[in-house]
Amino acid sequence: MNDLEAQLKLEIEKRQKAEQKFEELDGVLNMLTAGDSLKATLGKLINFLESKIEGVRCSILLLDNSGQYLIRGAAPNLPKSYCDALDGFLIGPNVGSCGTAAYKNKMIIVNDIETSPLWADFKGLALSHNLKACWSSPILNINGKVLGTLCPYFSERRSPTxxxxxxxxxxxxxxxxxxQFKGGEVALKESESRFEKLFGQLKSVLEGTSSETGEGFFRSLVYNLALSLGMKYSFLGLRKGETIETLALWAGGKFEDNIxxxxxxxxxxxxxxxxxxxxxxxDIQIEFPEDQxxxxxxxxxxxxIPLLDSFGKAVGNLVVMDDKAFANNVTAEIILNIFASRAEAELTRREIENESFEAKELAEKANRAKSDFLARMSHELRTPMNAILGFTQVLAMDEKxxxxxxxxxxxxxxxxxxxxxxRLISEVLDLSKIESGNTDLTLETVDLVPIVDNAISISQxxxxxxxxxxxxxxxxxxxxxxxxxxxxxxQVILNLISNAIKYNFKNGSVSVSYEKLMNGNLRIGVKDTGFGVSDSNKDRIFKPFERFHKDVNTIEGTGIGLAISKQFIELMGGIIGFExxxxxxxxxxxxxPISEKVSLPIITEYESVIDGSSLDEGIRRKKILYIEDIPANVDLVQQILNLRPNIELLSAANAIHGIKIAQANSPDLILMDIHLPGMxxxxxxxxxxxxxxxxxxxVIALTADAxxxxxxxxxxxxxxxxxxxxxVPLSVEIEQCLTPL
Structure with missing residues (x-):
């Protein structure tokens, strides 16, 4: 896995975790606005916390009307005897974790109850119930007044992350x-409205903005954040070196241009x-007098609050400001964290999208380069080989x-x-094209019978x-x-028949069959009486470069024919298999799949050498122009046509010269190389x-490209x-083009 893939994986995992967190928070908000009793709601909150922190058992204690005693609220998973003993105890500066947190209005973390001085009067009770650590947070109202405490307990010494x-x-x-909702402390309609609005804004972050992306998302987020905290200004910015560039800016009731x-x-x-x-x-200006x-x-x-990437590095910030003092910082920090988490997830999504786009561009560029390379290699490798094979055919055809x-x-x-x-060159190039996703197939309605007949004839x-x-x-x-x-x-049928011959015993047989299947498909089978494949090797049969027969070194091939065949058949909507x-x-x-189209005329391919005499009658006094920049290829065609009396071959080494010759001589046929210098x-x-x-x-395209x-x-x-x-194919095409109808 390369660095980009690893980073994308981390970003995706963070995105998934963030989305899971939002779903959980959304569920909590729905729970709070449901019609449950206060005790039931507090019990659900405890279950929520216990699902998030491993090994915790939790209680919620409520401060009575005098503001001096903590009474039982909810503790669904703590021992009843322990809860009964603590019901109605006096708060103070050294009264365990809970009493101290309520008294001092701050979180009290005790990692070891047995050694903590805060628990000196209560450790016997706690340890007898196997409670060895307790972290307690004060529960506050909207004005910062203590309403009770949240008390997570552990059965082992434990420090929080x-x-x-x-x-x-x-x-x-x-x-x-x-x-405040369930207990009726917020009685005024104005206060109720404020909390309902806060819920709506939080849910908007968790739900509504999740359907938005980009600028629309960020604008919605800073708007809802400002309303949630009752602040005049709100913005989200990204760090660019030593500067911050805002992505969304809410100021005094309207959106402003980014700065x-x-x-x-x-x-x-x-x-x-x-x-x-x-x-x-x-009084922030006292601390930052240079901030204009x-x-x-x-x-x-x-x-x-900072906005962090998946590696914990700050990439930006989320800020609210006002021209008056702000009171409740505990509530504000929690809300800021919720909004920041949502913003981080969107920044992650945007980064993944950008990196994915860049990766896609790079992949497409690489594929284009590979395609160009394959095209060049196809031409450069096949050109000399075709010349060699062409001259051998000319020598074999020379009856004089x-x-x-x-x-x-x-x-x-x-x-x-x-x-x-x-064939080896073709197979390697085919495999490279398949691996890069550059395979080109031209699907049309074809009759299998003449194709199979021809493959058998070639293999004979x-x-x-x-x-x-x-x-x-x-x-x-x-x-x-x-x-x-x-x-x-x-190509596939030839490969199957060729393998059936190569991996067969002397005096063996190969049989070809057709079978219409019940699912509407046509099965073409090639059966041999050969070596067979062991069970241990069957899963390797369609993998490239796998050759596992004991006599493999004496059998021609690369081991990629079946791998290519499988890819081609599947790309054509078929299935390939074996027993x-x-x-x-x-x-x-x-x-x-059997085609429902009307049958097309069968095109018979020419595999035998064409008799020159049959051509002579139809192509007397004809001119052929060959535009080709490689002299050996021109010489080959000249020798082919030397076997055809009364044909004059004209040639040109480039397109410009060839066009001029064509205009001046009006040839009956033009042979055109595709890869010419210049045009x-x-x-x-x-x-x-x-x-x-x-x-x-x-004009016939005569080229090494395939x-x-x-x-x-x-x-x-x-x-x-x-x-x-x-x-041979050139001779056939010349005959078709020049023989009079």
Missing amino acids: EQEIQVAQFTAYLAGVAI AYNLKDTPCEIVVKEEKACLILQ LLIDLGIQSYLG NPLLDYQKENLGKVSSAGNHLL AIADEKCITIKYENIPECSYLVEADPLRLK SDVGEGSFFYMDM NGLEAFKELQALNETKTIP MTIDVKKAIDLGFHSYITKGV
């Missing part, structure tokens, strides 16, 4: 809200650089200068080795060498039409089509055909 302190304080805050300001000598410097909250409730923004706005109170038997044998070996190398010579019989298990009685790329489909037994053979099959073959074709003298001349997308480009432009350089 920063996150656990925040959870406990937040639960205490919610308990204060619940007590950028220097951190130096401002309270924001503490928030961002020291990564801690800065809560100054009054505070002076211009007449700011008296400032509450700021026939070869001796041993020369024919040697030439056959050259041709066989060359074709093998060409190899089978004869090993004395292997190829036969049909059931002869097809009709055409079987499927939606497929005919070139890739033939095999060691020593008995294998049955490979592919299931393809390429596709551009040259457009120029020819634009000229009256040349627009009707058929990329499907290149073929499609040429055919879409109007090329007569597209040939990946070879003697």
Whole structure:
């Protein structure tokens, strides 16, 4: 996993945790506004806290009307005898964690009850109930008055984490809200309205703004934050070096344009650089006399909290300010934390989105570069190989200068080795295209029968060498039409038949079958009587470069043919699979959906050498122009045409020269290389089509490229055909173009 992927994973995990937290808080807010009794509501709050902190058992104690005694509120999971003993005890400066927290109005953390002086008079009671640590937070009303205490207990000595302190304080805050709602202390409609508004604003952060993103989200957040705390100014900013740039700014009842300001000598410097909250409730200008923004706005109170990324580093801040003093800092800090968590999650989402976009751009750029590389390699590797194979075919076709038997044998070996190398090049390039997601398929309605017939015909010579019989298990009685790329489909069938021959015993057999399945698919099967595949190797059969037969070094191949075949069949909507037994053979099959389209005419491919005499009658006194920059290729075509009397070959090494020759000589056929210096073959074709003298001349693309997308480009432009350089297909195309109708 690279650094970007690791960072994205961390950011996504933080986003998921934040969203889970918001769902939990939303549930708590819904619980507080439900119609439950105060005791039931406090019990639910305790359950909420106990679900957040491992190993805790909690109680909530309420301060009586005199403000001196703590009485039982709720403690669903503490021993009843312990709760009974503490019901109605006097608060004071050294009365355990709870009594001291209520008396001093601050959180009291006791990690070890047995050794704490605060618990000197109560440790026997606590230890007898296996309670060894207690952290207590005061529960306050909206004016900061103590209403009771929240008391988490542990059965082991325990120090809180920063996150656990925040959870406990937040639960205490919610308990204060619940007590005021449920207990009837807030009797005035104005106070009720204020709390209802606060709930609405908190829920807006947890729900409403979650559907927004970007600027809309940040504006909604600072607006609701200002209303929640009754503050005049609110903004969210991101750190850019030594400055803060606001993303949303609420000021005195309206949104203002975003600003950028220097951190130096401002309270924001503490928030961002020291990564801690800065809560100054009054007279802030005394502490920061150089902050011109505070002076211009007449700011008296400032509450700021850092916004952290997934690594705990401050990336910005969330701030509220007012031109008057602020009273309740405990409530404010809790609310700020809620809003900050939501803001951090949105910043995380935005960062992931930006990084994902950048990663996508980089991936697309890399894929484009890989595609260009594959296209170049396809051309550079195939061009010399096609020339070698072309000259071997010319030598074999030359009836005027026939070869001796041993020369024919040697030439056959050259041709066989060359074709093998060409197949390896094609397979490696195909695998690279598949892995980069650049596979080009052209789906059309094709008849399987002639494709399979042709594959068997091509494979027959190899089978004869090993004395292997190829036969049909059931002869097809009709055409079987499927939606497929005919070139890739033939490649897969050839691979299956070739493997059935290669991994077979001498005098074995290969049988091909057709079967219509109940699900509407057509199964084409290739069965052999060969070596078979062991159970331990079956899961490796479609993995690239896997070759596990004991005689693997004596069998030609790369081990990627089946991997490529599987990808091609699946991209065409089919399924490929196999069954095999060691020593008995294998049955490979592919299931393809049967097409509902009307049958197309069967196109027979030419695999045998064309007799020159048949061409002579139809192409006398014809001119062919070959635009090609590689002399060896021009020489090859010249030698091919030397076998065809009365054909004149014109040639040009670049497109500009070729167009001029075409205008001056009006050739009957143009052979066009695609990769030409300067103007390429596709551009040259457009120029020819634009000229009256040349627009009707058929043009054949003759190139080493075998990329499907290149073929499609040429055919879409109007090329007569597209040939990946070879003697036999070129001879066929010349005959089709020049023979009179």
